[in-house]
Amino acid sequence: MKLTVNGVAHDVDVEEDMPLLWVLRDELKLDGPKYGCGVAACGACTVHVDGVAVRSCQTMVGDVDGPVTTIEGLGNPDEMHAVQAAWLKHQVAQCGYCQGGQMMQAADLLANNPSPTDTDIDDAMSGNLCRCGTYPRIRDAVKSAAETLKVS
Amino acid sequence: MGRIGTIARRTFLVGSAALLGGVAFGYYKYKQPVDNPLDDDLAQGEAALTPYVLINADGVTLITPRADKGQGAYSVQAALIAEELDVELDQIKVDPGPPSAAYWNTAIADEGVPFPSTDRGMAAETMRGFMGAVIKLMGMQITGGSTTVPDGFEKLRVAGAVARETLKAAAAEASGLSVTQLKTERGAVVLPDGKRIPYEALAQKAAEIEPVTDVTLRPSTQWRLVGKPMQRVDMVAKSTGTQAYGIDLRMEGMVHAAVRVNPRKGGGMISFDASAVDGMRGVQKVIPVTGGVGVVADNTWRAFQAVDAIDVEWGAAPYPAEQDEHWQALADTIDAGDVDATPRDDGDVDGISATVEAEFRAPYLAHAPLEPMNATVLVTDSRVDVWTGNQIPRMTQASVAKMTGMELDDVHVHILMMGGSFGHRLEDEVVKRAAEMAMAMKGTPVKLTYKREEDTAQDFTRPIALMRGRGAVTDGKVTAMDIQVAAPSIMDSQMAERQGFPVPGPDTTITQGLWDQPYAIPNYRVTGFRAPKLGPVSSWRSVGASQNGFFHENFLNALIHEAGADPVEERLRLMTDDPSRKTLEAVAEMSGWGGELAANKARGVAFCLSFGTPCAQVIEITNGEDGIKLDKVWVAAEVGKVVDPVNFENLVAGGVIWGLGHAINSQITYADGMAEQENFWDFEGLRNYQTPEIIVRGMENRGYVTGVGEPPVPPAAPALAEAIFRATGERPTEMPFGNAFTFV
Numbered sequence: 051m052k053l054t055v056n057g058v059a060h061d062v063d064v065e066e067d068m069p070l071l072w073v074l075r076d077e078l079k080l081d082g083p084k085y086g087c088g089v090a091a092c093g094a095c096t097v098h099v100d101g102v103a104v105r106s107c108q109t110m111v112g113d114v115d116g117p118v119t120t121i122e123g124l125g126n127p128d129e130m131h132a133v134q135a136a137w138l139k140h141q142v143a144q145c146g147y148c149q150g151g152q153m154m155q156a157a158d159l160l161a162n163n164p165s166p167t168d169t170d171i172d173d174a175m176s177g178n179l180c181r182c183g184t185y186p187r188i189r190d191a192v193k194s195a196a197e198t199l200k201v202s
Numbered sequence: 203m204g205r206i207g208t209i210a211r212r213t214f215l216v217g218s219a220a221l222l223g224g225v226a227f228g229y230y231k232y233k234q235p236v237d238n239p240l241d242d243d244l245a246q247g248e249a250a251l252t253p254y255v256l257i258n259a260d261g262v263t264l265i266t267p268r269a270d271k272g273q274g275a276y277s278v279q280a281a282l283i284a285e286e287l288d289v290e291l292d293q294i295k296v297d298p299g300p301p302s303a304a305y306w307n308t309a310i311a312d313e314g315v316p317f318p319s320t321d322r323g324m325a326a327e328t329m330r331g332f333m334g335a336v337i338k339l340m341g342m343q344i345t346g347g348s349t350t351v352p353d354g355f356e357k358l359r360v361a362g363a364v365a366r367e368t369l370k371a372a373a374a375e376a377s378g379l380s381v382t383q384l385k386t387e388r389g390a391v392v393l394p395d396g397k398r399i400p401y402e403a404l405a406q407k408a409a410e411i412e413p414v415t416d417v418t419l420r421p422s423t424q425w426r427l428v429g430k431p432m433q434r435v436d437m438v439a440k441s442t443g444t445q446a447y448g449i450d451l452r453m454e455g456m457v458h459a460a461v462r463v464n465p466r467k468g469g470g471m472i473s474f475d476a477s478a479v480d481g482m483r484g485v486q487k488v489i490p491v492t493g494g495v496g497v498v499a500d501n502t503w504r505a506f507q508a509v510d511a512i513d514v515e516w517g518a519a520p521y522p523a524e525q526d527e528h529w530q531a532l533a534d535t536i537d538a539g540d541v542d543a544t545p546r547d548d549g550d551v552d553g554i555s556a557t558v559e560a561e562f563r564a565p566y567l568a569h570a571p572l573e574p575m576n577a578t579v580l581v582t583d584s585r586v587d588v589w590t591g592n593q594i595p596r597m598t599q600a601s602v603a604k605m606t607g608m609e610l611d612d613v614h615v616h617i618l619m620m621g622g623s624f625g626h627r628l629e630d631e632v633v634k635r636a637a638e639m640a641m642a643m644k645g646t647p648v649k650l651t652y653k654r655e656e657d658t659a660q661d662f663t664r665p666i667a668l669m670r671g672r673g674a675v676t677d678g679k680v681t682a683m684d685i686q687v688a689a690p691s692i693m694d695s696q697m698a699e700r701q702g703f704p705v706p707g708p709d710t711t712i713t714q715g716l717w718d719q720p721y722a723i724p725n726y727r728v729t730g731f732r733a734p735k736l737g738p739v740s741s742w743r744s745v746g747a748s749q750n751g752f753f754h755e756n757f758l759n760a761l762i763h764e765a766g767a768d769p770v771e772e773r774l775r776l777m778t779d780d781p782s783r784k785t786l787e788a789v790a791e792m793s794g795w796g797g798e799l800a801a802n803k804a805r806g807v808a809f810c811l812s813f814g815t816p817c818a819q820v821i822e823i824t825n826g827e828d829g830i831k832l833d834k835v836w837v838a839a840e841v842g843k844v845v846d847p848v849n850f851e852n853l854v855a856g857g858v859i860w861g862l863g864h865a866i867n868s869q870i871t872y873a874d875g876m877a878e879q880e881n882f883w884d885f886e887g888l889r890n891y892q893t894p895e896i897i898v899r900g901m902e903n904r905g906y907v908t909g910v911g912e913p914p915v916p917p918a919a920p921a922l923a924e925a926i927f928r929a930t931g932e933r934p935t936e937m938p939f940g941n942a943f944t945f946v
Binding site for chain 1: 271272273274433434436437438439440441442443444445446447449450452458483501502503506570571572573574620621622624651653654655848849852853855856857858859860863881882883886887888889890891893895896
């Protein structure tokens, strides 16, 4: 089946019910989306499908009907998305394993809500688990990225 | 002799793995330098100036043997070396290095000595030195116990200085100048005329001369890096999704594996029927492993699907099947008087008439780092390679050698970045299962990934613990506190049973964080009771202090309330250690303790000295109509020197969140011999919406350095318990508090 990821078209030969996460990781070798729970309870696998944040571990690849963006497609070390730059500026990460998913969720939030309140951030980000407890910096970085995006 | 002799005898009562065997021939061997493990693999033109600095044509690599679980260990170790080596963090690479005795961790023993960590007197220091020597002898390359900075604070700077002075000596020889005419900066030796010779160009020459080991460390006034905000070396990768972890390892020809091991941990497998797997796409092999069965496939998800399709008959649990029986075992242990140790016994506790009594409980808890357990193993006829994120590389090397029948030197353990650990990666069952499967797949790299449900089911949890307290107050003061605590032994389960290191003497983790608190309560006793083997248990962030901090401080707060005293003032009156007192004073000042609060708000305070670090916390909550909301936490921790204030703040806040999240939301309970919890929907810690604002202060009021990964955890739960008591009139007696209170 056809799958467009980060602007590149792929033809993948997999079962329709394989979760998008495992197609990205094991078939396309894109390791930015992480496996944490497999049941949409942690958010580490978050990617965008047609610009909307989804949990790729609970999205069957056969149901994907739009272009997919992973954290690798959001930006890279040489050309960071405003969210990634804010994550770096605030040194959000500890182990960092959840942060790709956190950033994809934050980018989705800011695309729809350029000036989120603390409550908006809590509502949007509480599905993304961070076992290290970097939530205070996640809040700061989301606000910081919102400011950057408003100016640009 | 007298005093040292006494200490030497007492060492046999100390609960530390380091003691086994080492004493008789220890001192002699301790004096011998350990081989530099980097010498084995050097190519032409490379110089390994110490076990911590490798320089070749590509640049400078700093070896950072304490593993990075997210705590920033690579960065902090690199900064300590770079401080004296005169390189910047953006010029170097870091590498965790091979398993080697050279990377022994001397600080890991400090929690096992029978002296309070605040005691820096002769006897205590002699004992620590002795224990450190034994640890060196055994080559205990362990990451844990908040020891990375205290262990490396001098050692790594010395390593940097030795390398720098050796490079200068090489430059002097090459240029004909005197060493005193040379300077170093940004990875180069600078000659008087301003000409720079990069370290890389001096590597060959430096390798040929004797290392300069007579070095003097720079005074703190000259530090360029230590104490100043840094950008962690892993931060760009972790801010862009490009950091690779163990689970991301890919190799040519690699296969993906999944396992199911009896969720009645250690119960074994009676039989299995894998016929349902026949014909499943991508499945290559079904392989029985110890206690269960695994599947090898061409894709992780296919391996998960296949292993779940196998019909298995499991054996019975080798421990009580139901949670109530576990609690009963703890009560029975105390009732039977099975004393493991009485590490504190001041005054006459038996002579007092108790006015306050309490019984508190702490549950089993899983570690649940977000990256599930995984390991990649390649077995060939001549060697075994293991790639994994792990805190005990030498023990893993030894177990794999034993399992595969290889010589130790033919087992190569490569440590990869970890997506969290919290103590989970002090265990290596996943490596053993991967090695079993790789032995059946010789020549093929096998990457084993645990499903989250498997990770939770197989977790060797924090022990449950039961505390009984009696105490008394007189004239508005706390005058007696008698604490009994029962728990299964981590040392029995983790060290003796799984790693083959039986630990003589009491298990100090049972009373960790209880017996050595810096309070001068006139009648003060702490008794530890070692419960029989229950579910397998292990070290969990802050280990024994994670439950004992709650027990001690929740009970002390109850006594202070009974006395009608203020919980900050009464603690300050009782405290015997000045840096601890300053830490508590700091949070009182930061929070404006004692000020007026709105009607539905309440505050609580707690303190715990663990892993040598005094940590005090004040929490403010709102008791609203829908439940309790955590508003704000003030936390201060005394570490002697904050190496990187940016990372420090993050780690301390994370520790508070860890302590609070599990205190209100989390538990592992057994039914039918299996953990009832499966995944993050029923075991999650704290989420964003419940997270309070956290204000952190690092304290530097003493001359030695301690770590901060674990110490912020123990005070979080009791501070919150006190706030809940003040808000509701009801004191929480067991974690998770969510069983009795509603949180929003």
